[in-house]
Amino acid sequence: MPELDVMTERQTPAADSPPGTGTGKPLSVTGLRKTYGGGVTAVDEVSMEIAAGEFVTFLGSSGSGKTTTLMMIAGFCEPDSGSIVVGGRDVTRLAPQKRGLGFVFQQYLLFPHMTVWENVAFPLQLRDIPKAELRRRVGETLEMAGLSGMARRRPRELSGGQQQRVALCRALVYRPPVILMDEPLGALDKKLRDQLQTEIKRIQRELGLTVIYVTHDQEEALVLSDRIAVMRDGRVDQFDTPRELFERPRTPFVADFLGAANFLAGHVEEQTPDHTLVRLDTGGLLKARPQTAQAPAQTPRVRAAVQPGRLGLCPAGQGFCTGTVETVTYVGTLVRVTVRPAGGADTEPVRLELPAGRAPAPGERVGLTADPDDVSVFPDSVSAPELGVPAPEQGR
Numbered sequence: 157m158p159e160l161d162v163m164t165e166r167q168t169p170a171a172d173s174p175p176g177t178g179t180g181k182p183l184s185v186t187g188l189r190k191t192y193g194g195g196v197t198a199v200d201e202v203s204m205e206i207a208a209g210e211f212v213t214f215l216g217s218s219g220s221g222k223t224t225t226l227m228m229i230a231g232f233c234e235p236d237s238g239s240i241v242v243g244g245r246d247v248t249r250l251a252p253q254k255r256g257l258g259f260v261f262q263q264y265l266l267f268p269h270m271t272v273w274e275n276v277a278f279p280l281q282l283r284d285i286p287k288a289e290l291r292r293r294v295g296e297t298l299e300m301a302g303l304s305g306m307a308r309r310r311p312r313e314l315s316g317g318q319q320q321r322v323a324l325c326r327a328l329v330y331r332p333p334v335i336l337m338d339e340p341l342g343a344l345d346k347k348l349r350d351q352l353q354t355e356i357k358r359i360q361r362e363l364g365l366t367v368i369y370v371t372h373d374q375e376e377a378l379v380l381s382d383r384i385a386v387m388r389d390g391r392v393d394q395f396d397t398p399r400e401l402f403e404r405p406r407t408p409f410v411a412d413f414l415g416a417a418n419f420l421a422g423h424v425e426e427q428t429p430d431h432t433l434v435r436l437d438t439g440g441l442l443k444a445r446p447q448t449a450q451a452p453a454q455t456p457r458v459r460a461a462v463q464p465g466r467l468g469l470c471p472a473g474q475g476f477c478t479g480t481v482e483t484v485t486y487v488g489t490l491v492r493v494t495v496r497p498a499g500g501a502d503t504e505p506v507r508l509e510l511p512a513g514r515a516p517a518p519g520e521r522v523g524l525t526a527d528p529d530d531v532s533v534f535p536d537s538v539s540a541p542e543l544g545v546p547a548p549e550q551g552r
């Protein structure tokens with residue numbers, strides 16, 4: 157892991173704007189590629205345009221190329237080809253410390269012998285910021301992160317969450333044009349993660365920061381991001397808003413990775429400009445939204461994908477499928493239900509997420525419904541396991 161601010165050269169801060177005026181800059185990445193020794197192509201032709209003040213997350217399973225892409229943007233890893241432009245300036249061949257970017261990593265890398273105040277002030281001292289200005293900025297940043305009362309403590313006197321907030325302050329204090337965060341909350345427990353996610357998002361909005369965030373946690377990506385780049389095998393499968401990724405997944409991998417989609421096998425029976433009708437292997441007819449360019453009109457076999465939270469119950473014999481309730485698991489205000497469809501011996505149970513008040517009883521026969529707009533249809537040329545999609549877990 158690179159030593160952070162220690163490497164930062166003496167330079168004028170990227171922006172001197174006070175909070176609220178939007179310090180973030182746009183970033184564009186074109187045709188980025190990295191192959192490690194041994195022939196592993198970690199990143200393969202990644203291109204994206206990130207707007208000033210946008211919160212973008214690289215989401216993907218382990219080994220999908222998230223960290224390598226981030227490290228190339230940071231300058232700690234040299235790309236084989238491609239370019240990186242920050243705020244109109246090509247930084248591809250610049251040393252990390254000359255890019256002026258901020259970093260927050262899972263390991264806090266605070267200086268143990270310095271107080272919180274000194275840790276946060278350090279990047280400004282490196283940049284020869286006048287004392288009064290330094291005091292104002294450190295004070296302001298600590299206050300924003302709720303750390304004002306802890307300025308005199310040393311890192312070992314803080315909890316993990318507090319230490320991570322100090323690391324965040326240290327990246328924020330000199331208002332870099334882009335902040336890069338690699339699993340910064342990975343070491344914290346769920347409650348702290350939730351709390352810090354809210355704080356990171358608030359601070360990012362308040363300051364208008366451009367943030368690139370790496371995580372393999374779907375929920376975290378959905379909570380934080382304006383847009384998410386879903387990565388697989390070094391490539392970006394889809395770069396879109398959380399809503400688009402949910403409602404218009406372009407690949408089965410995206411459908412499954414974001415929402416643990418149900419995949420229902422069948423064939424297209426009818427295609428009109430208004431809808432697609434899929435005859436499921438279990439016998440029922442499922443109406444999906446009309447298909448676009450990648451319409452599987454020529455593909456006899458398809459898989460219809462629908463998220464568990466977008467399915468509803470109706471009386472048995474109605475809807476696109478009838479089956480028997482197998483499991484009912486309460487998860488807070490939600491209930492996770494699995495239904496074994498009748499009429500398809502080998503079919504997987506269908507997973508639903510319902511409000512707790514609408515839970516059916518195990519053994520009950522129910523029908524399933526879905527809004528056609530929530531149903532995506534994919535050609536059945538590639539199976540989910542081949543795409544690296546994990547098998548659905550019971551009660552997930």
Ligand SMILES: Nc1ncnc2c1ncn2[C@@H]1O[C@H](COP(=O)(O)OP(=O)(O)OP(=O)(O)O)[C@@H](O)[C@H]1O
Pocket residue numbers: 192193196197198199216217218219220221222223224225372
């Ligand atoms: N220094 C290296 N030398 C050789 N191969 C590497 C090196 N660093 C990463 N890789 C390989 O490149 C691929 C992408 O790795 P990368 O760390 O970018 O993925 P990631 O999505 O960030 O994964 P994780 O979530 O596990 O950190 C993997 O196959 C990995 O084994």
